[in-house]
Amino acid sequence: MDMAAHPSPSAFPAPVTAYRTRWAALAQEAAEANAFYAPDMLGAALDHLAGDAAVHLLEARGDDGLIGLLPVVTRTRHGRLPIGCVSNWIHDHCFFGAPMIRRGRELAAWRDFMTQLDAAPWARGFLHLEALDAAGANAAAIEALCVEQRRGRREIHRYDRAMLRSDLDADSYWESQVRSKKRKELRRLQKRLAELGVVEQRLLTDPADLPLWCDAFLALEASGWKGAAGSALACKAGDSAFFRAACAAAIAARRLHFLRLDLDGRPIAMLVNFRHGEGGFSFKIAIDEALGRFSPGVLIEIANLHAVQGDPEIGWMDSCAAADHPMIDSLWAERRTIVQYRIALHGRGRVRLQRSAAFALANAAERLAQIVKGQG
Template sequence: MDMASHPAVATAHAFAPAQRVRWAALADEAAEANAFYAPDMLGAALDHLAGDAHVRMVEAQRDGELIGLMPVVVASRHGRLPIGCVTNWMHDHCFFGAPLIRRGEEVAAWRALLGQLDEARWAQGFLHLRGLDAAGANAAALEALCVEQRRGRREVHRYDRAMLRSELDADAYWESQVRAKKRKELRRLQKRLAELGAVESRLLADRADLAAWCGEFLALEASGWKGREGTALACRAEDAAFFRAACAAALDHGRLHFLRMDLDGRAIAMLVNFRHGEGAFSFKIAFDEALGRFSPGVLIEIANLHAVQADSAIGWMDSCAAADHPMIDSLWAERRTITQYRIALKGPGRSAAFALANGVEALGRRLKGQE
């Protein structure tokens, strides 16, 4: 008998530190790794990025034990359609949206999560799930449950992005996956950069250095095109505060992977990754654009390859990059398929909203000659 249940939904700001301890226990047993919803990053996001978003934390329990957690918001539109819906919360710095579900409780957790949304008066339209791994535990459990319940489920969009997953060491991977011509050119750039001074790559190891490293990263990112376009973390106080808080929490729990490349002791490239479970997620990269002729962004990715492949605790790394990214796609051979789903909810008017969104989407494809 399925004894999964759910408590009343609470808004993000109602959660005390003790509640986040429960999330941490769930994250440790998650069937699918997601550093963005692990308490390190999720807690920092709720504290600094929620703003007026009115984030709700939907929890699923079995016999009092937390088996599922999904942050959601109500969106007033679905793409170009003026149809309200519920969607998993993905702020501007969140690049993966898989809810945390306890290993072995995947279907039960989703049964409770969807059941709670079915009953919630505030849950409009349907559930729009973004940023899922098409081959992940969440997608598989959702498909099984929707078939069982005869619940509508529609894939809205998918794309492939680079990831690193290989048993090869860094040198063997580099030789087998990167074209010889590109390897030769990058060796030339490494040699030319070394002619300017001492080049060193290192991982953050000392907690006492964290504040300085975060400050250097924020300044380095803001010095480039992101700063000019106003999208660098340092451009908004809340984004910078989120970054510092997430890095501190992750470091304290052994889940921060912060790499830098120095030239004569000055950071010319920095890369921040967050770990969860057996995997890791590449979060942000920054480099000195004045040294662009040496491709410091690519060079630190080479250093990152060596650091990751030398770490037995990291089984894979998601690039979190856009589709067809010209730089990382040329370095990492593996791909992860990221998808979005539209899931029907039960209740007055919701079936109509789900059918309307599907119908408009199908009509758009026909008009474009895609069907």
Template sequence: MDMAPDPALKPAKGNLLPILSGQTQDARWAALADAAAEPNAFYAPDMFRAALDHLDESKSVRLIEVFDGILLIGLLPVMVTTRHGRLPMATVANWMHAHCFLGTPMIRSGREQDAWAGFLRQLDCADWAPHFLHLRGLDAAGANAAALEAVCVTQGRPFREIGRYDRALLRSDLSAEAYWDANVRPKKRKEIRRLQKRLADLGAVESRMLTDAVDLSHWCSEFLALESSGWKGRQKTALSCASHDAAFFRAATAAAMANGNLEFLRIDLDDRAIAMLVNFRHLDGAFSFKIAIDEELGRFSPGVLIEIDNLRAVQTSSAISWMDSCAAPDHAMIDSLWGERRSIAQYRVALRGSGVQRAHRAAAFTMANALERFTAFIKGR
């Protein structure tokens, strides 16, 4: 277990991230993703490689890989953070960049506990890993979270769930029409029909899905422009506001398109995009990544209209069993349309070591837990 996979792949100085030598690493990541215990498009090769290649923060990422012989059974990207919530305490955390909405590591199905044991063993021995492990964005009901808890219990390793929230999930055997009728209030359905008619009075309305890779670059340009025209552009959080974010988006969509994992939808009014939506697939799941709308037509609810198209696309697809909204908690729009929920949790996991390092890590874990309980007590009072 944990043996080096390939002598040609040398660790970068001061970093577990290997020098990228082409297809060997990508091939083993792809094989792992194909056999993953839980789908996670953000750590699957299409998006993960694009993030490593283009996002600025990837320079500080370390990759922890667990092997059984030459078989890769686990991949966990981590980085050292300078704070833990409000505490000025450095931690090692799973890497979730600004465009990553699920932190579940890529673990081979059936080897979940072996992989977690390998991750923790390497972190215990890492002199660069401060205090404890902070895991964010895990599916609380998933196989990986269950395996993590089982390994901690078996090892007598302290751990603590420190947060949880629910977000909208689409998982149903109903047709799109039956699902819409079952989950959306009649008054809202009537209002949406009225808005669709009013929008059609302005010109030709057409819903489309990207099918030809030749059109991808143009669609990406239109999406970036549409997103930056709204509040994200004004707040400088749109993808186009940073060249590396835009490059990541183009690279990730291109890789996903080539591998059949991209769902790109749009609504046009007189051949001009007024709503666009991007999803990434992994295994039997899909993840709603970004949406952009023409805010000048906000009175017609273009975001809701394209979600109706998205509902039809998901419910008629034989390749997609469910879709994660990747939305913030209590998201008014998507929560009113999708009836299912997914619980997303974060954990604090103690790290071991030897000598002074072990004592420092234990003290930090205990202090963080004590401060959390004290804060909860004060809020309760």
């Protein structure tokens, strides 16, 4: 099912509720965890971040009902190339792009997604998929589908980012994975910080406290370099509304993992994680930069390590960090390989020719750029 581009939130409160009910059931059986496409975060993003973007919600169906959900958008450019394409919807606050697919129905769902895209008059060029796990269920299904249908597929980028996945308890993990010199330095910073006042680590447990925690996080993030650069959540009304709505929906669904480090009752570091299934996704961190000499960001990550490893419902956590992130890479030893794919779209007649040409042109431009870079 290809639903129309997403209209304004006020246009259809009832249908959205119905859609999210279906998505919630699908999310419980998902082959690959993705908090960003779970109904709480996706719904908040649709309500507050879609703007003028034509977000198409592809629902894959089988004889057993809804088996997949993939939000996509059309783009007029592909990187630096003036070539239109379709892409999974990765907004500014989305760090993983695996669609919701019922476990065991991955290939069938991707068949349906591609059938819909092949037939869609608005689907230009090719399908560009971002932020997938190279070892995940979706990547495997995409590869199998492209072989089955003789459909062009090209991996265009990959990188590794930090991940926490270990059966060790927090103390054992800390001792085995972090250099002794760094552990010693952090213990010194913790001692020095404690000399300034009462230091307390807190985990949000009461939903009634959420509005105040959101206020504190938004203010703390905006007080630093992100606020000065205009990239803090509080700098845009839509971003802050998305954050509040996503947190509210997630805590109601028991998916929110919100930490803070206080000094004499005021937050000096805060960390927001969103959960889905047995997995967690580290979303945003905010620190008091005036206390930067005490490394509050690292100290709250230590608290996060203990909270995650001490929670039997969290099996792993994706840092959602950039490649080669100096802070989290030094604390978490595991890695997750994130990939992008370019996938050919089929069709009929002239449309198929245009799509084939766009796919070939993008591949040729990429090969040429690699050659030029190699010669340089």
